[in-house]
Amino acid sequence: MTVPDAVIVQQSEWWNILEALGPLATLLAAAVAGFIAWQALKERALADRRSEWWSRAQWALDASLSADMERKATGLGVLALLAKSHLATDEEIEILATAAIRPLQEAALPKALPERDGQDHCVKTNAARLCVTTDKRLGRATPEWVSDLAASGLPQPGAGSVQ
Secondary structure, three states, rough: OOOOOOOOOOOOHHHHHHHHHHHHHHHHHHHHHHHHHHHHHHHHHHHHHHHHHHHHHHHHHHHOOOOHHHHHHHHHHHHHHHOOOOOOOOOHHHHHHHHHHHHHHHHOOOOOOOOOOOOHHHHHHHHHHHHHHHHHHHHHOOOOOHHHHHHOOOOOOOOOOOO
């Protein structure tokens, strides 16, 4: 009967261990780089969406100051919709809220003459809707007469049914 030779166990040198971990380190580096690229892409997409939001807000602010009542009503309506967006900061909501001040001041004045036309009422209603939306976003109380004006008259954009 033969006796087997003793098994010789040799310890691996540190560089052999490091060499074996090389593929794992490469995979980890690729995962970290991928995560960083994904985060950068998300931030860039958000910045692009916020830039587009601001471009629309600039157009709507310009339209809300127009002498043309139809354009003014449209601008105020668009501002009310933009104020609901999560892309707007509180500071930007404050800026949008300023567009409603003059039409609401005119609506609060006693009326010696009847309103000029439906467009004038539409302007005031859209200004009131903008005020309600911005007040809600900023956590402020809206005067009751403004809430009543916002709920009166013409339907809100997007509230009608398509047939």
